[in-house]
Amino acid sequence: MKDKDFRDNETLESFKIPDKNFLLTTLDDIIDWGRSNSVWPLTFATSCCGIEMMAAGASRYDFARFGIEVYRASPRQADVIVVAGTIVNKMAPVLKRLYDQMSEPKYVIAMGACAISGGPFFYNTYHVVRGVDHVIPVDVYIPGCPPRPEALLYGVMQLQRKIKLQSMTDMDKHELL
């Protein structure tokens, strides 16, 4: 994807609150550059989207190139949770707990149709959570069933754009965005 197309949507950058303090903004830029290029995902996958996520992490797509680096098995060491797959009512409290255990600042990517809306399980089911945003706040939605690894890369890069907007004086991302 060309950089021109990637920056096609500029609303994200327009959310950035201009800070008058030169030193602080420069520091922010440096810190955000560092943070956005070392996003550590949590090893959490509940179905076929997880296979695509593994493919994105493996050698052919290798999203370590973009700084979304090592999978962490502990939520306390992870920055982002990629919800890859169907969340059922029984899984929802576990997911919430994992999210609560992650340290701030933390981000959520909803990957695939199931995590966005329940997807193919929207109708006539008694057990599926219709969208993971009923349980935890989501930063980036990646459509697809399942999305290709390129789509996950794109989503991760959008998240990195989002991280670059944050200021250390206002780390509560949900007020900012």
Add this chain to the structure above:
Amino acid sequence: MDNERLTEWIRTLVPEAQLEENKQFLTLVIPADKFHDLAVNLKESEDTLMDYLFCLSGVDMIKHLMVVYHLNSTRYGHSIELKVKTEDRENPAFDTVSDIWQAANFYEREIFDLFGIRFNNHPDLRRIFLDESWKGYPFRKDYVDEVNIVDL
């Protein structure tokens, strides 16, 4: 044993067994009250040795409820599909086969959980996926849940 001889073998024990059309397995419908004895014989007899229950499922056919047993012999390699049916939707019950094949224990709990079919003499018959407070049996065709289910 090939399918014809297997059918003959079962018919000598249960003459009422009905043959059903099936492309993959030899399928027989067995009266529920004779099923347990037949299952013991299928497992113990040197001729059949059905030592492997590889699938056990419940089916709601609206007119009747059904449990389907898929059996296989690891020594002879022959397989068979057996069905038992009941028209009782209020209190459906079959005899357990978990005393014959240990694998049936969890399968039967699953069928009880989702279809509400009880298994007599089962050692530990309680829900396996849903919690104990759950009302109704969600895999039944007539299951309604106006809060959680969005109808298409």
